[in-house]
Amino acid sequence: MARRRFFVDEVRAGAEDEARGGEDDVRGGRASLAGEDARHLRQVLRAEPGQVYELSDNRSVYLAEIEAVSKDEVRFRILERLPAVEPPLRLTLFLALIKFDRFEWAIEKVTELGVDAIVPVAAGRSEKGLERAAVKRLERWRKIARESSQQARRARLPELAAPASFDRALGASAGCRFFLDEDGGVPLLAALPKERVPEDRVCLLVGPEGGWTDGERETAARAGWTAVSLGPAVLRAETAAVAAVAVLASAWLRGPLVS
Numbered sequence: 001m002a003r004r005r006f007f008v009d010e011v012r013a014g015a016e017d018e019a020r021g022g023e024d025d026v027r028g029g030r031a032s033l034a035g036e037d038a039r040h041l042r043q044v045l046r047a048e049p050g051q052v053y054e055l056s057d058n059r060s061v062y063l064a065e066i067e068a069v070s071k072d073e074v075r076f077r078i079l080e081r082l083p084a085v086e087p088p089l090r091l092t093l094f095l096a097l098i099k100f101d102r103f104e105w106a107i108e109k110v111t112e113l114g115v116d117a118i119v120p121v122a123a124g125r126s127e128k129g130l131e132r133a134a135v136k137r138l139e140r141w142r143k144i145a146r147e148s149s150q151q152a153r154r155a156r157l158p159e160l161a162a163p164a165s166f167d168r169a170l171g172a173s174a175g176c177r178f179f180l181d182e183d184g185g186v187p188l189l190a191a192l193p194k195e196r197v198p199e200d201r202v203c204l205l206v207g208p209e210g211g212w213t214d215g216e217r218e219t220a221a222r223a224g225w226t227a228v229s230l231g232p233a234v235l236r237a238e239t240a241a242v243a244a245v246a247v248l249a250s251a252w253l254r255g256p257l258v259s
Helices: 015-020 035-044 100-112 130-152 166-170 214-222 237-254
Strands: 005-007 030-034 052-056 061-069 073-082 090-096 117-122 176-180 201-206 226-229
Touching: 005 035, 005 130, 030 035, 030 061, 035 073, 052 073, 090 100, 090 237, 100 117, 100 130, 100 237, 117 130, 117 166, 166 214, 176 214, 176 237, 201 237, 214 226
Parallel strands: 005 052, 090 117, 090 201, 176 201, 176 226
Antiparallel strands: 030 073, 052 061, 061 073
């Protein structure tokens, strides 16, 4: 069974490590968890000194042993650095704002699938008021992404950006930019480049519940985005986002297409 992984704010070097410059040998370093994560460890996982978990400081992954458990804090001693498994591509999801319960479900699932960044987008048919309300939800959404990252044992957290306008989203730079459109476009698999490497940057733009306006389709095409489809079925926005992210992650994991 895989060890549970938690994100910590930092890993502090131990005395021996500091003397060596703190670059390669992290043994003896210290880290701690507070708040809800600490309470979960203590109350649900029955944490006690001597138990071993994995920690990430959003840069590296470590094997760590619990040193002490108190009411609101769990302290660790670092045992060693572990290999950090990276997602198969650098994928930014631009997801049009939809009802927040569905948007949050999408955050949870695409984080598990390995997206590099999530950007809420104010589309023409997004419900009025969602963009303003979304700013107040950012911390909650980042917490959801953090919990999902721990569940999926990610090495790094996805970036969760502030809401962007449609035009600003279209200005994103990437080797591949896919505009998911239920009214047309080539099948997503057919639009993939044959040569794919982990360093590739990909952007995926998914529309709101009411779909894209004709003006948005035309603007996206002029901006050089490739219109793609997941098939004839009309999917909910959050379903389409998760399905498309899963296709892209799997495609880059597999490598070049076999002709």
